Amino acid sequence: xxxxxxxxxxxxxxxxxxxxxxxxxxxxxxxxxxxxxxxxxxxxxxxxxxxxxxxxxxxxxxxxxxxxxxxxxxxxxxxxxxxxxxxxxxxxxxxxxxxxxxxxxxxxxxxxxxxxxxxxxxxxxxxxxxxxxxxxxxxxxxxxxxxxxxxxxxxx
Amino acid sequence: xxxxxxxxxxxxxxxxxxxxxxxxxxxxxxxxxxxxxxxxxxxxxxxxxxxxxxxxxxxxxxxxxxxxxxxxxxxxxxxxxxxxxxxxxxxxxxxxxxxxxxxxxxxxxxxxxxxxxxxxxxxxxxxxxxxxxxxxxxxxxxxxxxxxxxxxxxxxxxxxxxxxxxxxxxxxxxxxxxxxxxxxxxxxxxxxxxxxxxxxxxxxxxxxxxxxxxxxxxxxxxxxxxxxxxxxxxxxxxxxxxxxxxxxxxxxxxxxxxxxxxxxxxxxxxxxx
Numbered sequence: 001x002x003x004x005x006x007x008x009x010x011x012x013x014x015x016x017x018x019x020x021x022x023x024x025x026x027x028x029x030x031x032x033x034x035x036x037x038x039x040x041x042x043x044x045x046x047x048x049x050x051x052x053x054x055x056x057x058x059x060x061x062x063x064x065x066x067x068x069x070x071x072x073x074x075x076x077x078x079x080x081x082x083x084x085x086x087x088x089x090x091x092x093x094x095x096x097x098x099x100x101x102x103x104x105x106x107x108x109x110x111x112x113x114x115x116x117x118x119x120x121x122x123x124x125x126x127x128x129x130x131x132x133x134x135x136x137x138x139x140x141x142x143x144x145x146x147x148x149x150x151x152x153x154x155x156x
Numbered sequence: 157x158x159x160x161x162x163x164x165x166x167x168x169x170x171x172x173x174x175x176x177x178x179x180x181x182x183x184x185x186x187x188x189x190x191x192x193x194x195x196x197x198x199x200x201x202x203x204x205x206x207x208x209x210x211x212x213x214x215x216x217x218x219x220x221x222x223x224x225x226x227x228x229x230x231x232x233x234x235x236x237x238x239x240x241x242x243x244x245x246x247x248x249x250x251x252x253x254x255x256x257x258x259x260x261x262x263x264x265x266x267x268x269x270x271x272x273x274x275x276x277x278x279x280x281x282x283x284x285x286x287x288x289x290x291x292x293x294x295x296x297x298x299x300x301x302x303x304x305x306x307x308x309x310x311x312x313x314x315x316x317x318x319x320x321x322x323x324x325x326x327x328x329x330x331x332x333x334x335x336x337x338x339x340x341x342x343x344x345x346x347x348x349x350x351x352x353x354x355x356x357x358x359x360x361x362x363x364x365x366x367x368x369x370x371x372x373x374x375x376x377x378x379x380x381x382x383x384x385x386x387x388x389x390x391x392x393x394x395x396x397x398x399x400x401x402x403x404x405x406x407x408x409x410x411x412x413x414x415x416x417x418x419x420x421x422x423x424x425x426x427x428x429x
Contacts, residue, residue, distance in 0.1 A: 006285055006385055006392075007285050007286075008389050009387075010286065012392065013392050016397045017396070033235070
Protein backbone atom coordinates (compact mmCIF):
# COMPACT_ATOMS: atom_id res chain seq x y z
CA UNK A 1 0.00 0.00 0.00
CA UNK A 2 1.23 3.43 -0.81
CA UNK A 3 0.05 6.95 -0.39
CA UNK A 4 -1.40 8.42 -3.53
CA UNK A 5 -4.18 10.65 -4.77
CA UNK A 6 -6.76 8.23 -3.39
CA UNK A 7 -6.13 9.86 -0.05
CA UNK A 8 -6.86 13.26 -1.54
CA UNK A 9 -10.04 11.95 -3.13
CA UNK A 10 -11.17 10.58 0.21
CA UNK A 11 -10.30 13.84 1.89
CA UNK A 12 -12.50 15.69 -0.60
CA UNK A 13 -15.33 13.24 -0.05
CA UNK A 14 -14.91 13.44 3.69
CA UNK A 15 -14.95 17.23 3.62
CA UNK A 16 -18.16 17.24 1.61
CA UNK A 17 -19.67 14.63 3.90
CA UNK A 18 -18.76 16.61 6.98
CA UNK A 19 -20.20 19.73 5.38
CA UNK A 20 -23.39 17.83 4.62
CA UNK A 21 -23.66 16.64 8.22
CA UNK A 22 -23.04 20.13 9.51
CA UNK A 23 -25.68 21.53 7.24
CA UNK A 24 -28.42 18.92 7.31
CA UNK A 25 -27.81 16.36 10.06
CA UNK A 26 -26.48 18.37 12.96
CA UNK A 27 -29.08 21.19 13.14
CA UNK A 28 -32.17 18.97 13.49
CA UNK A 29 -30.41 16.88 16.12
CA UNK A 30 -29.40 20.02 17.98
CA UNK A 31 -32.88 21.40 17.64
CA UNK A 32 -34.38 18.28 19.12
CA UNK A 33 -31.96 18.44 22.01
CA UNK A 34 -32.67 22.09 22.64
CA UNK A 35 -36.39 21.49 22.43
CA UNK A 36 -36.01 18.80 25.06
CA UNK A 37 -33.92 21.12 27.23
CA UNK A 38 -36.51 23.83 26.90
CA UNK A 39 -39.29 21.45 27.76
CA UNK A 40 -37.49 20.37 30.91
CA UNK A 41 -36.69 23.95 31.83
CA UNK A 42 -40.33 24.93 31.32
CA UNK A 43 -41.50 22.01 33.36
CA UNK A 44 -39.19 22.88 36.24
CA UNK A 45 -40.25 26.51 35.98
CA UNK A 46 -43.89 25.59 36.10
CA UNK A 47 -43.29 23.33 39.08
CA UNK A 48 -41.46 26.00 41.07
CA UNK A 49 -44.05 28.56 40.09
CA UNK A 50 -46.80 26.26 41.25
CA UNK A 51 -44.99 25.70 44.53
CA UNK A 52 -44.65 29.44 44.99
CA UNK A 53 -48.30 29.96 44.10
CA UNK A 54 -49.30 27.36 46.62
CA UNK A 55 -47.24 29.05 49.30
CA UNK A 56 -48.78 32.40 48.45
CA UNK A 57 -52.25 30.93 48.45
CA UNK A 58 -51.68 29.33 51.83
CA UNK A 59 -50.38 32.59 53.19
CA UNK A 60 -53.39 34.39 51.73
CA UNK A 61 -55.77 31.87 53.18
CA UNK A 62 -54.17 32.21 56.61
CA UNK A 63 -54.43 35.96 56.42
CA UNK A 64 -58.06 35.87 55.41
CA UNK A 65 -58.85 33.43 58.17
CA UNK A 66 -57.22 35.70 60.71
CA UNK A 67 -59.06 38.72 59.38
CA UNK A 68 -62.32 36.81 59.46
CA UNK A 69 -61.75 35.87 63.07
CA UNK A 70 -60.96 39.46 63.96
CA UNK A 71 -64.07 40.70 62.24
CA UNK A 72 -66.19 38.10 63.92
CA UNK A 73 -64.84 39.13 67.30
CA UNK A 74 -65.56 42.75 66.47
CA UNK A 75 -69.11 41.98 65.41
CA UNK A 76 -69.79 40.00 68.56
CA UNK A 77 -68.45 42.81 70.69
CA UNK A 78 -70.62 45.33 68.87
CA UNK A 79 -73.63 43.14 69.23
CA UNK A 80 -73.04 42.80 72.94
CA UNK A 81 -72.70 46.52 73.28
CA UNK A 82 -75.85 47.08 71.30
CA UNK A 83 -77.77 44.59 73.37
CA UNK A 84 -76.75 46.34 76.56
CA UNK A 85 -77.78 49.60 75.04
CA UNK A 86 -81.18 48.24 74.09
CA UNK A 87 -81.73 46.87 77.55
CA UNK A 88 -80.75 50.22 79.07
CA UNK A 89 -83.05 52.06 76.74
CA UNK A 90 -85.91 49.74 77.55
CA UNK A 91 -85.36 50.25 81.26
CA UNK A 92 -85.30 54.00 80.77
CA UNK A 93 -88.49 53.89 78.72
CA UNK A 94 -90.26 51.76 81.26
CA UNK A 95 -89.25 54.04 84.04
CA UNK A 96 -90.44 57.22 82.30
CA UNK A 97 -93.67 55.55 81.19
CA UNK A 98 -94.34 54.46 84.76
CA UNK A 99 -93.72 58.00 85.98
CA UNK A 100 -96.03 59.40 83.33
CA UNK A 101 -98.79 56.97 84.19
CA UNK A 102 -98.39 57.78 87.85
CA UNK A 103 -98.62 61.49 87.19
CA UNK A 104 -101.73 61.03 85.04
CA UNK A 105 -103.41 58.95 87.73
CA UNK A 106 -102.58 61.49 90.39
CA UNK A 107 -103.99 64.31 88.24
CA UNK A 108 -107.18 62.37 87.69
CA UNK A 109 -107.53 61.65 91.35
CA UNK A 110 -107.10 65.34 92.15
CA UNK A 111 -109.69 66.24 89.54
CA UNK A 112 -112.15 63.75 91.02
CA UNK A 113 -111.59 65.19 94.46
CA UNK A 114 -112.19 68.73 93.18
CA UNK A 115 -115.32 67.72 91.42
CA UNK A 116 -116.62 65.95 94.50
CA UNK A 117 -115.84 69.01 96.56
CA UNK A 118 -117.71 71.19 94.08
CA UNK A 119 -120.70 68.91 94.10
CA UNK A 120 -120.70 68.70 97.82
CA UNK A 121 -120.51 72.45 98.10
CA UNK A 122 -123.52 72.84 95.77
CA UNK A 123 -125.54 70.25 97.71
CA UNK A 124 -124.62 71.84 101.04
CA UNK A 125 -125.71 75.27 99.80
CA UNK A 126 -129.03 73.86 98.54
CA UNK A 127 -129.43 71.93 101.80
CA UNK A 128 -128.66 75.02 103.86
CA UNK A 129 -131.09 77.04 101.78
CA UNK A 130 -133.82 74.48 102.29
CA UNK A 131 -133.04 74.27 106.02
CA UNK A 132 -133.23 78.02 106.36
CA UNK A 133 -136.45 78.11 104.35
CA UNK A 134 -138.04 75.61 106.66
CA UNK A 135 -136.70 77.38 109.74
CA UNK A 136 -138.12 80.69 108.73
CA UNK A 137 -141.24 79.01 107.35
CA UNK A 138 -141.68 81.87 105.17
CA UNK A 139 -140.83 82.57 101.59
CA UNK A 140 -137.58 84.23 101.30
CA UNK A 141 -136.31 85.82 98.20
CA UNK A 142 -133.89 83.31 96.85
CA UNK A 143 -131.99 85.92 94.99
CA UNK A 144 -131.51 88.05 98.00
CA UNK A 145 -130.12 85.22 100.04
CA UNK A 146 -128.15 83.42 97.33
CA UNK A 147 -125.16 85.71 97.96
CA UNK A 148 -125.30 84.84 101.64
CA UNK A 149 -125.42 81.11 100.94
CA UNK A 150 -122.55 81.38 98.45
CA UNK A 151 -120.39 83.04 101.07
CA UNK A 152 -121.28 80.29 103.46
CA UNK A 153 -120.48 77.56 100.94
CA UNK A 154 -117.10 79.14 100.11
CA UNK A 155 -116.16 78.91 103.81
CA UNK A 156 -116.80 75.17 103.81
CA UNK B 157 1.90 -5.39 0.14
CA UNK B 158 4.56 -2.75 0.02
CA UNK B 159 4.48 -2.61 -3.76
CA UNK B 160 4.65 0.82 -5.30
CA UNK B 161 1.41 0.47 -7.17
CA UNK B 162 -1.01 -2.12 -5.84
CA UNK B 163 -3.53 -3.47 -8.29
CA UNK B 164 -7.17 -2.87 -7.38
CA UNK B 165 -7.58 -6.42 -6.16
CA UNK B 166 -4.46 -6.13 -4.02
CA UNK B 167 -5.76 -2.85 -2.66
CA UNK B 168 -9.10 -4.38 -1.76
CA UNK B 169 -7.58 -7.47 -0.21
CA UNK B 170 -5.25 -5.33 1.80
CA UNK B 171 -8.13 -3.32 3.16
CA UNK B 172 -10.06 -6.41 4.10
CA UNK B 173 -7.15 -7.93 5.98
CA UNK B 174 -7.16 -7.62 9.74
CA UNK B 175 -4.06 -7.00 11.77
CA UNK B 176 -3.60 -10.54 13.04
CA UNK B 177 -1.47 -11.64 15.94
CA UNK B 178 -1.03 -15.27 16.67
CA UNK B 179 0.89 -18.49 16.52
CA UNK B 180 2.79 -19.05 13.29
CA UNK B 181 2.85 -22.61 11.96
CA UNK B 182 6.54 -22.79 12.88
CA UNK B 183 5.66 -22.24 16.53
CA UNK B 184 6.63 -18.59 16.99
CA UNK B 185 4.30 -15.82 18.09
CA UNK B 186 3.99 -12.71 16.00
CA UNK B 187 2.00 -10.55 13.59
CA UNK B 188 0.93 -12.05 10.29
CA UNK B 189 2.40 -10.43 7.19
CA UNK B 190 -0.27 -10.86 4.59
CA UNK B 191 -3.46 -12.83 4.25
CA UNK B 192 -1.70 -16.15 3.67
CA UNK B 193 0.19 -16.06 6.95
CA UNK B 194 -2.94 -14.96 8.81
CA UNK B 195 -4.89 -17.86 7.35
CA UNK B 196 -2.12 -20.28 8.27
CA UNK B 197 -2.46 -19.28 11.93
CA UNK B 198 -5.88 -20.89 11.95
CA UNK B 199 -8.02 -20.45 15.01
CA UNK B 200 -5.26 -19.48 17.40
CA UNK B 201 -4.91 -15.86 16.41
CA UNK B 202 -6.47 -12.57 17.39
CA UNK B 203 -7.39 -9.57 15.29
CA UNK B 204 -5.58 -6.89 17.20
CA UNK B 205 -7.21 -4.06 15.28
CA UNK B 206 -10.73 -5.37 15.90
CA UNK B 207 -10.06 -5.86 19.58
CA UNK B 208 -8.23 -2.58 19.94
CA UNK B 209 -10.81 -0.44 18.22
CA UNK B 210 -13.80 -2.10 19.82
CA UNK B 211 -12.27 -1.74 23.28
CA UNK B 212 -11.28 1.84 22.53
CA UNK B 213 -14.80 2.71 21.36
CA UNK B 214 -16.31 0.85 24.28
CA UNK B 215 -14.16 2.93 26.60
CA UNK B 216 -15.29 6.14 24.92
CA UNK B 217 -18.90 5.12 25.42
CA UNK B 218 -18.33 4.12 29.04
CA UNK B 219 -16.34 7.22 29.82
CA UNK B 220 -18.85 9.61 28.26
CA UNK B 221 -21.88 8.07 29.91
CA UNK B 222 -20.10 7.70 33.23
CA UNK B 223 -19.13 11.35 33.11
CA UNK B 224 -22.68 12.38 32.33
CA UNK B 225 -24.03 10.18 35.11
CA UNK B 226 -21.59 11.52 37.69
CA UNK B 227 -22.38 15.13 36.92
CA UNK B 228 -26.06 14.58 36.48
CA UNK B 229 -28.28 17.27 37.94
CA UNK B 230 -31.98 17.21 38.62
CA UNK B 231 -32.28 20.64 37.03
CA UNK B 232 -32.11 21.48 33.36
CA UNK B 233 -29.61 19.05 31.80
CA UNK B 234 -26.57 20.41 30.00
CA UNK B 235 -25.41 19.27 26.58
CA UNK B 236 -23.83 15.92 27.38
CA UNK B 237 -26.33 14.97 30.05
CA UNK B 238 -29.16 15.92 27.73
CA UNK B 239 -27.77 13.68 25.01
CA UNK B 240 -27.19 10.78 27.39
CA UNK B 241 -30.68 11.18 28.82
CA UNK B 242 -32.15 11.06 25.33
CA UNK B 243 -30.28 7.83 24.62
CA UNK B 244 -31.21 6.26 27.93
CA UNK B 245 -34.85 7.26 27.59
CA UNK B 246 -34.98 5.93 24.07
CA UNK B 247 -33.45 2.57 25.01
CA UNK B 248 -35.50 2.33 28.18
CA UNK B 249 -38.68 2.96 26.22
CA UNK B 250 -37.74 0.30 23.69
CA UNK B 251 -37.08 -2.18 26.46
CA UNK B 252 -40.32 -1.33 28.26
CA UNK B 253 -42.31 -1.73 25.08
CA UNK B 254 -40.87 -5.13 24.30
CA UNK B 255 -39.61 -6.81 27.42
CA UNK B 256 -42.30 -7.51 29.98
CA UNK B 257 -40.37 -9.53 32.52
CA UNK B 258 -38.46 -7.97 35.34
CA UNK B 259 -34.74 -7.79 34.94
CA UNK B 260 -32.19 -5.21 35.91
CA UNK B 261 -29.84 -6.47 33.21
CA UNK B 262 -31.83 -6.00 30.02
CA UNK B 263 -31.96 -2.21 29.83
CA UNK B 264 -28.24 -1.57 30.54
CA UNK B 265 -27.40 -4.41 28.17
CA UNK B 266 -29.54 -2.89 25.46
CA UNK B 267 -28.05 0.55 26.02
CA UNK B 268 -24.52 -0.80 25.84
CA UNK B 269 -25.24 -2.80 22.72
CA UNK B 270 -26.86 0.11 20.96
CA UNK B 271 -24.20 2.68 21.74
CA UNK B 272 -21.28 0.35 21.27
CA UNK B 273 -22.46 -1.08 17.99
CA UNK B 274 -23.33 2.40 16.81
CA UNK B 275 -19.86 3.69 17.61
CA UNK B 276 -18.22 0.72 15.94
CA UNK B 277 -20.39 1.21 12.89
CA UNK B 278 -19.61 4.89 12.95
CA UNK B 279 -15.99 4.12 12.16
CA UNK B 280 -17.33 3.13 8.75
CA UNK B 281 -17.85 6.79 7.93
CA UNK B 282 -14.20 7.63 8.44
CA UNK B 283 -12.62 7.52 4.98
CA UNK B 284 -11.24 4.04 4.35
CA UNK B 285 -7.63 5.14 3.91
CA UNK B 286 -7.27 7.72 6.68
CA UNK B 287 -6.56 5.57 9.69
CA UNK B 288 -4.77 2.78 7.78
CA UNK B 289 -2.48 5.43 6.26
CA UNK B 290 -1.83 6.86 9.70
CA UNK B 291 -0.98 3.46 11.10
CA UNK B 292 1.08 2.68 7.99
CA UNK B 293 3.14 5.76 8.78
CA UNK B 294 3.68 4.30 12.26
CA UNK B 295 4.77 1.00 10.77
CA UNK B 296 1.61 -1.06 11.17
CA UNK B 297 0.88 -2.82 7.91
CA UNK B 298 -2.74 -3.77 8.36
CA UNK B 299 -5.52 -1.87 10.03
CA UNK B 300 -9.21 -2.51 9.72
CA UNK B 301 -10.89 0.19 11.76
CA UNK B 302 -14.52 -0.97 11.70
CA UNK B 303 -14.80 -3.77 14.25
CA UNK B 304 -18.28 -4.74 13.08
CA UNK B 305 -16.94 -5.66 9.64
CA UNK B 306 -15.11 -8.46 11.41
CA UNK B 307 -17.35 -11.44 11.91
CA UNK B 308 -15.40 -12.29 15.07
CA UNK B 309 -16.65 -9.14 16.74
CA UNK B 310 -20.30 -9.56 15.80
CA UNK B 311 -20.31 -13.27 16.56
CA UNK B 312 -18.60 -12.55 19.87
CA UNK B 313 -21.43 -10.24 20.86
CA UNK B 314 -24.16 -12.50 19.59
CA UNK B 315 -22.70 -15.49 21.44
CA UNK B 316 -22.78 -13.47 24.62
CA UNK B 317 -26.44 -12.79 23.89
CA UNK B 318 -26.91 -16.50 23.17
CA UNK B 319 -25.56 -17.44 26.59
CA UNK B 320 -27.88 -14.91 28.14
CA UNK B 321 -30.80 -16.48 26.28
CA UNK B 322 -29.90 -19.89 27.69
CA UNK B 323 -29.29 -18.46 31.16
CA UNK B 324 -32.65 -16.70 31.28
CA UNK B 325 -34.47 -19.66 29.76
CA UNK B 326 -33.16 -21.92 32.50
CA UNK B 327 -33.60 -19.30 35.22
CA UNK B 328 -37.22 -18.63 34.36
CA UNK B 329 -38.38 -22.06 33.24
CA UNK B 330 -35.94 -24.30 35.05
CA UNK B 331 -33.77 -26.93 33.37
CA UNK B 332 -36.78 -29.17 32.85
CA UNK B 333 -38.84 -26.38 31.37
CA UNK B 334 -36.10 -25.37 28.99
CA UNK B 335 -35.44 -28.94 27.86
CA UNK B 336 -39.17 -29.49 27.55
CA UNK B 337 -39.49 -26.39 25.42
CA UNK B 338 -36.79 -27.75 23.13
CA UNK B 339 -38.16 -31.28 22.85
CA UNK B 340 -41.91 -31.38 23.55
CA UNK B 341 -43.12 -28.96 20.93
CA UNK B 342 -44.40 -28.42 18.38
CA UNK B 343 -45.30 -32.11 17.88
CA UNK B 344 -45.66 -33.68 21.31
CA UNK B 345 -43.47 -36.18 23.09
CA UNK B 346 -43.52 -38.96 20.46
CA UNK B 347 -41.66 -36.74 18.03
CA UNK B 348 -38.92 -35.73 20.43
CA UNK B 349 -35.88 -36.00 18.12
CA UNK B 350 -37.65 -34.11 15.41
CA UNK B 351 -38.77 -31.43 17.84
CA UNK B 352 -35.25 -31.11 19.15
CA UNK B 353 -33.97 -30.67 15.63
CA UNK B 354 -36.49 -27.96 14.83
CA UNK B 355 -36.14 -26.06 18.10
CA UNK B 356 -32.37 -26.51 18.13
CA UNK B 357 -32.05 -24.95 14.72
CA UNK B 358 -34.33 -22.15 15.84
CA UNK B 359 -32.20 -21.57 18.92
CA UNK B 360 -28.86 -21.67 17.10
CA UNK B 361 -30.18 -19.47 14.31
CA UNK B 362 -30.72 -16.60 16.73
CA UNK B 363 -27.08 -15.72 17.45
CA UNK B 364 -25.96 -16.64 13.94
CA UNK B 365 -28.51 -14.40 12.26
CA UNK B 366 -27.86 -11.64 14.79
CA UNK B 367 -24.14 -11.68 14.06
CA UNK B 368 -24.29 -12.19 10.32
CA UNK B 369 -26.88 -9.48 9.77
CA UNK B 370 -24.71 -6.84 11.37
CA UNK B 371 -21.53 -8.19 9.86
CA UNK B 372 -23.04 -8.49 6.37
CA UNK B 373 -24.43 -4.97 6.32
CA UNK B 374 -21.29 -3.33 7.56
CA UNK B 375 -18.95 -5.50 5.53
CA UNK B 376 -20.86 -4.70 2.37
CA UNK B 377 -20.91 -1.01 3.22
CA UNK B 378 -17.19 -0.99 3.89
CA UNK B 379 -16.51 -2.92 0.70
CA UNK B 380 -18.40 -0.38 -1.35
CA UNK B 381 -16.40 2.42 0.25
CA UNK B 382 -13.24 0.53 -0.71
CA UNK B 383 -14.52 0.02 -4.26
CA UNK B 384 -15.29 3.71 -4.51
CA UNK B 385 -11.78 4.42 -3.27
CA UNK B 386 -10.18 2.75 -6.28
CA UNK B 387 -11.93 5.10 -8.64
CA UNK B 388 -10.16 8.22 -9.92
CA UNK B 389 -9.75 10.57 -7.01
CA UNK B 390 -11.60 13.53 -8.55
CA UNK B 391 -14.85 11.61 -8.97
CA UNK B 392 -14.90 9.66 -5.71
CA UNK B 393 -16.95 12.23 -3.85
CA UNK B 394 -19.85 11.82 -6.29
CA UNK B 395 -20.42 8.26 -5.07
CA UNK B 396 -18.77 8.30 -1.71
CA UNK B 397 -20.80 11.18 -0.28
CA UNK B 398 -24.26 9.77 -1.13
CA UNK B 399 -23.18 6.37 0.14
CA UNK B 400 -21.89 7.91 3.35
CA UNK B 401 -25.13 9.83 3.81
CA UNK B 402 -27.10 6.67 3.23
CA UNK B 403 -24.83 4.93 5.67
CA UNK B 404 -25.79 7.29 8.48
CA UNK B 405 -29.14 5.56 8.30
CA UNK B 406 -27.67 2.07 7.94
CA UNK B 407 -25.34 2.24 10.91
CA UNK B 408 -28.04 3.61 13.19
CA UNK B 409 -30.55 1.10 11.95
CA UNK B 410 -28.19 -1.84 12.35
CA UNK B 411 -27.29 -0.81 15.87
CA UNK B 412 -30.98 -0.45 16.65
CA UNK B 413 -31.83 -3.83 15.10
CA UNK B 414 -29.09 -5.58 17.04
CA UNK B 415 -30.40 -4.03 20.24
CA UNK B 416 -34.06 -4.72 19.48
CA UNK B 417 -33.45 -8.34 18.55
CA UNK B 418 -31.43 -8.87 21.70
CA UNK B 419 -34.33 -7.55 23.73
CA UNK B 420 -36.82 -9.65 21.80
CA UNK B 421 -34.78 -12.86 22.16
CA UNK B 422 -34.32 -12.31 25.88
CA UNK B 423 -37.97 -11.45 26.24
CA UNK B 424 -38.88 -14.72 24.55
CA UNK B 425 -36.46 -16.55 26.82
CA UNK B 426 -38.14 -15.06 29.86
CA UNK B 427 -41.65 -15.86 28.73
CA UNK B 428 -43.39 -18.79 30.32
CA UNK B 429 -45.73 -20.73 28.16
